[in-house]
Amino acid sequence: xxxxxxxxxxxxxxxxxxxxxxxxxxxxxxxxxxxxxxxxxxxxxxxxxxxxxxxxxxxxxxxxxxxxxxxxxxxxxxxxxxxxxxxxxxxxxxxxxxxxxxxxxxxxxxxxxxxxxxxxxxxxxxxxxxxxxxxxxxxxxxxxxxxxxxxxxxxxxxxxxxxxxxxxxxxxx
Amino acid sequence: xxxxxxxxxxxxxxxxxxxxxxxxxxxxxxxxxxxxxxxxxxxxxxxxxxxxxxxxxxxxxxxxxxxxxxxxxxxxxxxxxxxxxxxxxxxxxxxxxxxxxxxxxxxxxxxxxxxxxxxxxxxxxxxxxxxxxxxxxxxxxxxxxxxxxxxxxxxxxxxxxxxxxxxxxxxxxxxxxxxxxxxxxxxxxxxxxxxxxxxxxxxxxxxxxxxxxxxxxxxxxxxxxxxxxxxxxxxxxxxxxxxxxxxxxxxxxxxxxxxxxxxxxxxxxxxxxxxxxxxxxxxxxxxxxxxxxxxxxxxxxxxxxxxxxxxxxxxxxxxxxxxxxxxxxxxxxxxxxxxxxxxxxxxxxxxxxxxxxxxxxxxxxxxxxxxxxxxxxxxxxxxxxxxxxxxxxxxxxxxxxxxxxxxxxxxxxxx
Amino acid sequence: xxxxxxxxxxxxxxxxxxxxxxxxxxxxxxxxxxxxxxxxxxxxxxxxxxxxxxxxxxxxxxxxxxxxxxxxxxxxxxxxxxxxxxxxxxxxxxxxxxxxxxxxxxxxxxxxxxxxxxxxxxxxxxxxxxxxxxxxxxxxxxxxxxxxxxxxxxxxxxxxxxxxxxxxxxxxxxxxxxxxxxxxxxxxxxxxxxxxxxxxxxxxxxxxxxxxxxxxxxxxxxxxxxxxxxxxxxxxxxxxxxxxxxxxxxxxxxxxxxxxxxxxxxxxxxxxxxxxxxxxxxxxxxxxxxxxxxxxxxxxxxxxxxxxxxxxxxxxxxxxxxxxxxxxxxxxxxxxxxxxxxxxxxxxxxxxxxxxxxxxxxxxxxxxxxxxxxxxxxxxx
Ligand SMILES: [Zn+2]
Numbered sequence: 001x002x003x004x005x006x007x008x009x010x011x012x013x014x015x016x017x018x019x020x021x022x023x024x025x026x027x028x029x030x031x032x033x034x035x036x037x038x039x040x041x042x043x044x045x046x047x048x049x050x051x052x053x054x055x056x057x058x059x060x061x062x063x064x065x066x067x068x069x070x071x072x073x074x075x076x077x078x079x080x081x082x083x084x085x086x087x088x089x090x091x092x093x094x095x096x097x098x099x100x101x102x103x104x105x106x107x108x109x110x111x112x113x114x115x116x117x118x119x120x121x122x123x124x125x126x127x128x129x130x131x132x133x134x135x136x137x138x139x140x141x142x143x144x145x146x147x148x149x150x151x152x153x154x155x156x157x158x159x160x161x162x163x164x165x166x167x168x169x170x171x172x173x
Numbered sequence: 174x175x176x177x178x179x180x181x182x183x184x185x186x187x188x189x190x191x192x193x194x195x196x197x198x199x200x201x202x203x204x205x206x207x208x209x210x211x212x213x214x215x216x217x218x219x220x221x222x223x224x225x226x227x228x229x230x231x232x233x234x235x236x237x238x239x240x241x242x243x244x245x246x247x248x249x250x251x252x253x254x255x256x257x258x259x260x261x262x263x264x265x266x267x268x269x270x271x272x273x274x275x276x277x278x279x280x281x282x283x284x285x286x287x288x289x290x291x292x293x294x295x296x297x298x299x300x301x302x303x304x305x306x307x308x309x310x311x312x313x314x315x316x317x318x319x320x321x322x323x324x325x326x327x328x329x330x331x332x333x334x335x336x337x338x339x340x341x342x343x344x345x346x347x348x349x350x351x352x353x354x355x356x357x358x359x360x361x362x363x364x365x366x367x368x369x370x371x372x373x374x375x376x377x378x379x380x381x382x383x384x385x386x387x388x389x390x391x392x393x394x395x396x397x398x399x400x401x402x403x404x405x406x407x408x409x410x411x412x413x414x415x416x417x418x419x420x421x422x423x424x425x426x427x428x429x430x431x432x433x434x435x436x437x438x439x440x441x442x443x444x445x446x447x448x449x450x451x452x453x454x455x456x457x458x459x460x461x462x463x464x465x466x467x468x469x470x471x472x473x474x475x476x477x478x479x480x481x482x483x484x485x486x487x488x489x490x491x492x493x494x495x496x497x498x499x500x501x502x503x504x505x506x507x508x509x510x511x512x513x514x515x516x517x518x519x520x521x522x523x524x525x526x527x528x529x530x531x532x533x534x535x536x537x538x539x540x541x542x543x544x545x546x547x548x549x550x551x552x553x554x555x556x557x558x559x560x561x562x563x564x565x566x567x568x569x570x571x572x573x574x575x576x577x578x579x580x581x582x583x584x585x586x587x588x
Numbered sequence: 589x590x591x592x593x594x595x596x597x598x599x600x601x602x603x604x605x606x607x608x609x610x611x612x613x614x615x616x617x618x619x620x621x622x623x624x625x626x627x628x629x630x631x632x633x634x635x636x637x638x639x640x641x642x643x644x645x646x647x648x649x650x651x652x653x654x655x656x657x658x659x660x661x662x663x664x665x666x667x668x669x670x671x672x673x674x675x676x677x678x679x680x681x682x683x684x685x686x687x688x689x690x691x692x693x694x695x696x697x698x699x700x701x702x703x704x705x706x707x708x709x710x711x712x713x714x715x716x717x718x719x720x721x722x723x724x725x726x727x728x729x730x731x732x733x734x735x736x737x738x739x740x741x742x743x744x745x746x747x748x749x750x751x752x753x754x755x756x757x758x759x760x761x762x763x764x765x766x767x768x769x770x771x772x773x774x775x776x777x778x779x780x781x782x783x784x785x786x787x788x789x790x791x792x793x794x795x796x797x798x799x800x801x802x803x804x805x806x807x808x809x810x811x812x813x814x815x816x817x818x819x820x821x822x823x824x825x826x827x828x829x830x831x832x833x834x835x836x837x838x839x840x841x842x843x844x845x846x847x848x849x850x851x852x853x854x855x856x857x858x859x860x861x862x863x864x865x866x867x868x869x870x871x872x873x874x875x876x877x878x879x880x881x882x883x884x885x886x887x888x889x890x891x892x893x894x895x896x897x898x899x900x901x902x903x904x905x906x907x908x909x910x911x912x913x914x915x916x917x918x919x920x921x922x923x924x925x926x927x928x929x930x931x932x933x934x935x936x937x938x939x940x941x942x943x944x945x946x947x948x949x950x951x952x953x954x955x956x957x958x959x960x961x962x963x964x965x966x967x968x969x
Contacts, residue, residue: 025701026302026303026645026700026701027699027700027701028303028306028307028610028645028700029606029608029609029610029697029699029700030307030310030609031608031609031612035311039311063655064609064611064612064615064656065611065612065615065655065656066655067430067654067655067660068629068660069629070615070618070619070622070629070658070660071619072615086444086445087333087336087337087444087445087446088333088336089332089333089336089385089386090332090383090385090386091320091385092382092383092384092385092386101382103383103386104320106320108333110444115444117443117444121314121317128386132340133336133337133340146312148311148312149308149311149312149313150312150313150314151312175683175684175685175686176684196714221825225668227641227647227648228641228642228668229641229642229647231713232709232713233709233710233713234640234641234642234706234709234710235640235668235669235710235952235953236713237827238710238830238952238953238954238957238958239710239711239712239716239830239831240830241827241828241829241830241957242829242830246827247827247828247829248826248827248828248829248841248842248845249826249827250824250825250826250827250846250849251825251826251827251958252667252669252673252676252677252825253667253668253669253673254665254666254667254668254677255641255666255668256648256650256651256664256665256666257647257648257650257651258648263665263666266665267665267677267680269684270677270680270681270684270686271680273680273683273684273685273686274679274680274681274682274683274684275589275590275683276589276679276680276683276823296647297647299645299646299647300646300647300648302645302646303644303645303646303652304652424686425663426663426664426665427661427662427663427664428650428651428654428659428660428661428662428664429654429660429661430654430655430660431651431652431654431655450661451661454661458663462686565648565651566648566650566651566654567648567651569651569654570650570651570664
C-alpha cells in the first residue's frame with residue numbers, strides 16, 4: 001500500500017469559525033400526469049416508451065422532452081421485455097454479512113426497442129465478474145404489481161447466442 | 174466583426190488538501206497577485222472581472238458579492254459563470270467573449286475552490302438529489318438505489334468510461350497506472366501542484382485497493398484547495414503588457430445529454446459513455462475557428478482534464494490528436510512525456526491537483542504558460558499551438574480553448 | 589457597439605405554485621421564444637442560461653436542463669446571476685462574430701424552497717452569517733431608512749410606488765395573480781404585514797415561479813428573421829462593494845456607473861429627453877426611486893415627485909415591475925421583454941404612447957449591489 005505524501009504545513013495565521021451548512025430542504029416537482037401512463041402499463045406487465053414523432057427516438061423510462069427536436073414526444077410505443085447491458089461498474093462496498101469489501105455490479109441497461117439507458121438491477125448477489133458490455137437480459141416481473149418501477153424486480157441474464165457463435169468460429173479456425 | 178483576444182498572464186495559488194491559512198477571498202487573491210506580477214499590468218488596468226466556482230462545495234451562494242474588494246471588482250463590471258467541473262474553462266471562455274465582443278478591453282478571469290470549507294461529498298451528492306427523490310417516489314428500492322448512485326457519482330462515471338474504453342482498446346490496468354505515474358512525476362516538478370510523488374512506480378499504484386472497478390485508490394484525483402487567475406486583453410494592449418502574448422484563436426463549450434438517468438426531461442441517451450460526442454463537436458468548432466485542419470500535426474502541447482487516467486486516453490483521441498484506440502500505445506512509447514513529441518499535462522494534470530472550480534482554467538493557463546515559456550515544468554520542445562480542455566457536469570459538458578503564439582488567420586466562419 | 593436584435597421572446601405566466609416541473613417550465617419558455625421567431629432548434633448556435641444551484645437545489649443545475657433548454661450539442665454556458673446578466677453574455681457572444689443566434693433563458697421555482705432562507709447563503713460566511721441579522725428584508729429596511737432620512741422622504745411617498753406597481757400589474761395579464769391589485773391604496777400598503785420596519789409586505793417583491801426566454805441575433809440576421817426587431821444599442825454593468833456600512837445606501841454608485849457606460853454606447857446625452865419608458869428590477873419599492881435617480885431621470889431625492897405613471901412623463905415599470913412578478917433569475921429577462929413589448933406596441937392594456945427608446949435593468953445582491961442596464965431601441969423615428 002502506497003503512503004500518499006501530502007504537503008503538510010503549520011497554519012497559525014487564522015482561526016476557524018463554526019458555521020452549519022444546510023443545503024436547505026427542497027420540494028422538487030415532477031410531472032406525474034405523463035409518467036402515470038407508463039406506470040399503468042407496468043401494473044399490467046407491459047413496457048412502454050415515448051416516441052418522438054419527428055426524429056423517431058424512443059425513450060425508456062419515458063422522457064418528457066426530446067432534446068434533438070425540442071418537442072414533447074406524445075406517442076406511446078410497446079417495448080419487448082429483453083434488454084442489453086450498455087455499460088457497467090462495480091462499487092466496492094462492505095454490506096452486512098460481508099467479511100471483506102466486495103464488488104456489487106451496477107449496470108446501465110438499454111431496453112430493446114428504446115434509444116436510452118437507465119440504471120437497473122441484476123439478481124441479488126449476481127457475480128460482478130460475469131457481467132460484460134452487450135450482455136442480454138430479460139425482465140423479471142414482481143409477483144404483486146404496485147404500478148411503479150418496483151414491478152420490474154430485476155433483469156435476469158439470459159443465454160447469449162453470440163458466445164456460442166464465437167466459439168464455433170474459433171473451432172472452425 | 175470581433176476583436177482578437179490574447180492572454181498576457183496566468184497565475185496560481187499554492188494547492189493543498191487543506192489551505193487552512195487563508196479564506197476563500199485570500200486564496201483567490203494569491204492567484205491574482207501572481208498573475209499581475211507576471212506582466213506589466215496593474216489592477217487599475219482591469220476593465221471587467223469574471224469569476225466562478227462550484228458554490229455547493231463551500232456552502233456560499235454567489236460568494237463574489239462579499240469578495241468584491243478582494244478580487245479587485247469594486248466599481249467594475251463583474252460577471253459570475255459556473256458550469257460545474259468545467260467552471261474554469263467556462264470562465265476563460267466568458268473572458269474571451271468579453272474581449273472579443275469589444276465591450277471590455279482587459280478582463281481578469283478568476284476561479285477558485287476551497288473544498289476544505291465544506292463537504293465535497295454533500296456537494297456532489299446533491300447533483301442527483303432531485304432525481305433520486307423522484308426515483309424513490311416512483312417505487313425504487315432505497316438500498317439498491319443507494320448502491321447504484323454510489324457508482325454513479327463522479328468516480329463511478331469515470332469507471333463506466335474506463336470499462337467501455339478498455340473494452341474498445343484492450344488497454345490494461347498497467348496502461349492506466351502508467352498515465353498516473355507520468356502525471357505524478359510531472360506534478361513533482363511544478364511548484365503549485367498538490368500530489369507531488371517523484372518516485373512512484375506502476376507497481377506501487379497497482380498495489381492500492383479498488384475504489385470502483387477498474388479504478389484504484391492510487392489512480393484517482395485528490396480534492397484540493399486552490400485558485401487560478403488569467404488576464405485577457407486585446408491584441409494591441411497585449412504588446413504593452415508583455416513580450417510574450419498568447420493568442421486565443423478558438424473556443425467552444427458544447428454540452429451533451431445529461432448522463433444521470435432521470436425520469437424527468439433529462440436522462441441517459443448516451444449508450445456508450447466514452448463516445449463523447451460533445452468533445453468531438455467542441456474540437457470541430459474550436460479548430461475551425463482557429464484555422465486548424467490537422468490537429469495531430471499542428472498542435473504541439475495538450476492539457477486535458479482527466480481526473481481518471483482512462484480519460485486522458487479518451488480525450489486525446491476524441492480531440493483528434495491520436496487515432497482511435499492508439500493512445501495507450503503512444504504512452505508506452507513515451508510520445509506524451511515531457512520531452513516527447515506531444516507533451517501532455519506537464520503540469521501534472523487534474524490527476525494530481527483538483528481544485529474543482531479552478532481545474533479547467535488551470536488547463537488553459539498552463540497551456541498559455543507553456544507557449545510563453547514560463548511554465549513551472551517547461552517542456553524543452555518549442556511550442557507554438559496548444560489546447561486547454563475541460564470536462565464537467567455529468568460527463569456531458571466540455572470546454573476547449575485553442576491557444577497559439579500567432580493571431581489567427583482571418584476567420585471566415587460565423588455570419 | 590454594433591446593434592444586436594431581439595427577435596423572439598416568451599414568458600411563462602408566473603404563479604405561486606406552478607403546476608409544471610422545472611424542465612417542463614423551461615421547455616415552454618425556450619420553445620415559445622423559438623416559435624415567436626419562427627425558428628427551429630437547429631438554427632440556434634448558442635444557449636445561455638440563468639439559474640442558481642441553490643435556487644434549484646441541484647449542484648451543476650445547468651447540466652439537467654440541457655435537453656429542456658434546447659442546448660443539446662450546442663455551445664452552452666450558464667451565468668449564475670440575474671437573467672439580465674445572461675443576456676449580456678449572449679450579447680457578447682453575438683458581438684464576437686462566432687455566433688449568429690443565441691437563446692437566453694432564466695428560470696426558478698421558489699415554491700420548492702424557502703427563498704429568504706437561501707438568500708442568507710449570499711452573506712459573508714464568517715461575519716454576517718453567524719450574526720444572522722442581515723437578510724432580504726433587513727437589507728431593504730436599512731436602505732429604505734437611509735434614503736428616507738437623507739432626503740426627507742415620507743413612508744407614504746414610497747408606498748405610492750407600491751400602489752403604482754400593483755395597479756400596473758393588474759393591467760398586465762402576465763403579472764403574478766397575487767400582485768394584481770387594481771384597487772389598492774397607500775393605507776393598504778402601510779397596513780399590510782410588517783416584514784422589517786419600515787418595509788411592509790406589499791412594498792416588497794415576493795418570489796413566485798416562472799421562466800422567461802429570449803432570442804438574440806446580430807444586426808444582419810435579425811432583420812431577416814422578423815420585420816421589427818428591437819435593438820440593444822447599449823449595455824452597462826457595475827458591481828459595488830458588499831458591506832452595507834461601506835456604502836451610501838441612499839444612492840446607487842454602481843447603477844450610476846452602469847448607466848453612464850450604457851448611455852455612452854447608445855449615444856444618449858440627456859436621458860430625461862431621450863428615454864421613453866423604463867423597466868426596473870426593484871426588490872423593494874424604495875429601490876425604484878434610488879435607481880431612477882441614479883439613471884439620471886431626476887435629481888437626487890426627487891424620485892418620488894417624478895411622474896412615472898403609464899401616461900406620465902417618464903413611465904417606470906408600466907408592466908408592474910418586479911413587485912408585479914418576481915421570478916428569481918428570470919426577472920431580468922422579463923424586464924427586457926416588457927421593454928421590447930412597449931417599443932413594439934404589443935403591451936396591450938398598459939401600452940405607453942410612442943415608446944421608441946427604453947431602459948431595462950437587472951440586479952443582484954443586497955440593496956442592488958450589482959446592476960446592469962440595457963438601452964433598447966425600436967426602428968421607428
Ligand atoms: Zn425528436
